C-alpha cells in the first residue's frame with residue numbers, strides 16, 4: 001500500500017492509499033475528515049470539490065491522490081481564522097449567494113485564488129472564473145455580486 005505525505009491547511013499529514021486510483025477528494029473527505037469540499041458530479045464538471053493544490057485550483061474528485069504527494073493543499077476549512085470567517089466567506093453570506101451551500105466551498109476557494117493572484121480582476125474575469133462552477137440554486141447573479149463584494153473588501157484589506 002502506497003503512502004503519501006502532504007500538507008493540508010498547514011498541517012503535515014501522512015496518508016495510506018488503498019489503491020493507485022484513489023482521488024484527492026477521497027483522502028480529504030474520507031481519511032482526513034475535511035468534508036467542506038463537496039462531491040457533486042465526481043467527474044470534474046461542477047467545481048464543487050475545488051481545492052488549491054500548490055496554490056492552483058483543482059477539482060479534487062479528478063486528481064489522483066498520489067499526484068498530491070508532497071503538495072500543499074488548501075481546503076475551505078483552512079480559510080477561516082478560527083471562528084472568524086474569511087472576508088470572502090462573509091461576502092458570500094452578505095450577498096445572499098449561499099442557498100443550499102453545496103457549490104459554495106468550491107466557489108469560495110476559486111474566488112480566493114482569483115483575487116489573491118489578481119486583486120483587481122475585472123468583471124469579465126470574474127464571469128470567466130464562474131464558468132468552472134455549477135450552481136443549481138442561485139441563478140449566479142448573487143454569486144457574481146458576492147465575488148465583486150469580495151474584491152472590494154479584499155482591496156480594503
Ligand code: FES
Nearest residue numbers: 040041042047061
Ligand atoms: S465533484 Fe468534482 S468537479 Fe464535480
Ligand code: FES
Nearest residue numbers: 100103135136137
Ligand atoms: S447554492 Fe445550491 S448549488 Fe449553489
